[in-house]
Structures are given as structure tokens and as C-alpha cells.
Amino acid sequence: xxxxxxxxxxLSVQEGRISILNCDYxxxxxxxFLWYKKYPAEGPTFLISISSIKDKNEDGRFTVFLNKSAxxxxxxxxxxQPGDSAVYFCAASVxxxxxxxxxxxxxxxxxx
Amino acid sequence: GAGVSQSPSNKVTEKGKDxxxxxxxISGHTALYWYRQSLGQxxxxxxxxxxxxxxxxxxxxxxxxxxxxTGGSVSTLTIQRTQQExxxxxxxxxxxxxxxxxxxxxxxxxRLSIL
Numbered sequence: 001x002x003x004x005x006x007x008x009x010x011l012s013v014q015e016g017r018i019s020i021l022n023c024d025y026x027x028x029x030x031x032x033f034l035w036y037k038k039y040p041a042e043g044p045t046f047l048i049s050i051s052s053i054k055d056k057n058e059d060g061r062f063t064v065f066l067n068k069s070a071x072x073x074x075x076x077x078x079x080x081q082p083g084d085s086a087v088y089f090c091a092a093s094v095x096x097x098x099x100x101x102x103x104x105x106x107x108x109x110x111x112x
Numbered sequence: 113g114a115g116v117s118q119s120p121s122n123k124v125t126e127k128g129k130d131x132x133x134x135x136x137x138i139s140g141h142t143a144l145y146w147y148r149q150s151l152g153q154x155x156x157x158x159x160x161x162x163x164x165x166x167x168x169x170x171x172x173x174x175x176x177x178x179x180x181x182t183g184g185s186v187s188t189l190t191i192q193r194t195q196q197e198x199x200x201x202x203x204x205x206x207x208x209x210x211x212x213x214x215x216x217x218x219x220x221x222x223r224l225s226i227l
Contacts, residue, residue: 004154034215043116043203043218044155089155100216102147102155 003027004092006103013110019077021106023090026071030092030101035064035075038087038105047088048075051095080110114138116219118204124225127196133189133222137206144181145207145216146189148200155203161187162209191224199226 005024013019021035031052036044050057050064050073057064063076077084087107093100117136125131137144146158157171161181172178176194181187191198201223205216 002154006154009152036218041220043118043205043220045218046215049215091155100145100157104152104154 002104003030004090004101004103006088006090006106008106009104010107010109013080013108015082015110015112016079019075019080019084019108019110021075021077021088021090021108023073023075023103024071025073025092025101027092027094027101028071029094031095032093033064033066033073034091034093034100035062036089036091036102038089044089077108080108082110082112084108085110116204116206116217118202118219118222120222121220122223122225124227125194126227128193130190130192131194131224133191133202133204133224135187135189135204135206135219137185137187137204138217139185141206141208141217142184143207143209143214143216144187145205146179146187147203147205149203149221150200158189158202194224194226196226199224 003026034049035047037047038044048059048062050066066073087105089105090103119134142163144161147155159179160168176192179189201221203221205218207214207216
């Protein structure tokens with residue numbers, strides 16, 4: 001039962017351009033969303049989050065957009081840098097609930 | 113370091129053997145989670161500990177899986193009579209409190225391979 005889906009397993013972008021990673025969810029009860037970044041042989045690290053009361057949250061080069069009606073969120077990275085090359089996981093949860101659901105991840109490659 | 117520490121980093125064992133995976137959370141974090149990531153899949157929730165409360169075991173895939181958390185700190189995930197489908201990366205995470213709006217801090221995982 002995949003409640004969080006990342007339909008693009010991989011994405012390749014030129015350095016300096018925008019990277020857009022997408023995530024869809026099915027559970028309308030989800031009200032908190034996070035993006036994690038994972039390098040090989042390391043655990044995921046928290047990148048940015050958004051609660052359902054907002055539709056946008058920005059942190060430096062990273063912006064997360066939430067479209068509740070479409071049950072869709074996206075992560076924008078501008079400008080993309082080679083060091084951004086990693087696997088990005090989308091996660092969603094219901095506030096005060098232990099069960100955070102993760103997508104399968106999207107491997108981003110930023111080419112110099 | 114001050115991060116979540118997991119050991120061993122890699123474990124290869126024969127089918128049918130028992131394995132123990134260890135997690136040292138960040139000091140002061142009351143919430144501890146175990147996940148696994150099978151090849152090409154997302155992170156699958158296994159079990160959650162919050163302080164001295166009874167753990168949420170709803171994600172454990174079978175009764176061969178169990179976990180303990182001693183003294184509210186170190187946790188051990190045990191898999192008995194391992195099967196090939198248990199091969200995965202097992203990730204531990206901790207957070208200050210057990211509320212889902214708090215980012216979790218992950219260890220580097222244990223890569224388990226069942227021959």
C-alpha cells in the first residue's frame with residue numbers, strides 16, 4: 001500500500017538549471033510533508049518540510065510546493081549544483097502519528 | 113560524533129541464522145524508529161519507541177522480527193531464522209520527541225545480505 005509515490009526513479013539536470021522533483025500521495029489525512037536527501041552508504045538527512053497550512057516553504061536554494069487539492073508536492077532546487085546529486089525521498093505523515101510514509105526516492109544527477 | 117550510530121555497517125549471513133542489529137540514538141532523543149529499505153523501494157516503517165511507552169510494532173513484517181530498547185537509549189533489532197527476502201538496508205532514526213512534525217535523524221544503516 002504505497003501512500004506516497006515518487007513516479008520518477010531518476011532525473012538528470014545540467015548544473016545551474018532548476019531541478020524539480022515530484023511526489024504524490026493518496027491519504028488525504030496527511031498534513032505534514034518532508035524531503036530527505038540521501039548520499040550512497042549514508043542515512044537520509046532532513047532537507048525541508050511543509051505543513052498543510054502552507055502551500056510553499058523556502059530555504060535557500062530549496063523550495064517545496066504543496067498542492068493539497070491535487071495531493072501533490074514538489075521540491076525545486078535552483079540553481080542545481082553537482083553536490084546536489086543524491087537520492088531524494090518524499091515523506092508524509094499525520095500530525096502526532098508515528099507512522100511516517102516514505103516514497104521510493106528519485107535519484108538526481110546534476111551534470112557539471 | 114553526535115549522530116545516530118548503527119552497527120554493524122554490513123552483515124552477511126546464511127539463511128536460517130539469527131541476526132542482531134544495533135542502534136545508538138542521539139543523546140537526549142526520546143523517540144527511536146527502525147525502517148528498512150529493500151532494493152528499489154522506499155523506507156518501510158518497522159517499529160517505533162517513545163520513552164518508556166509500549167512500542168508501536170505495527171510495521172514489523174512477521175513474528176521473526178523483534179526489537180528492544182534498553183534504558184530508553186540503545187536499541188537492538190533482532191531477526192530470527194533469516195530469509196532471503198530479509199536482505200535490505202536497515203535504518204535507525206531518532207528524534208527529540210515522538211511527534212511526526214519533527215525531522216528524524218538517521219544513522220548510516222546496516223546492509224544485511226542473506227545468502
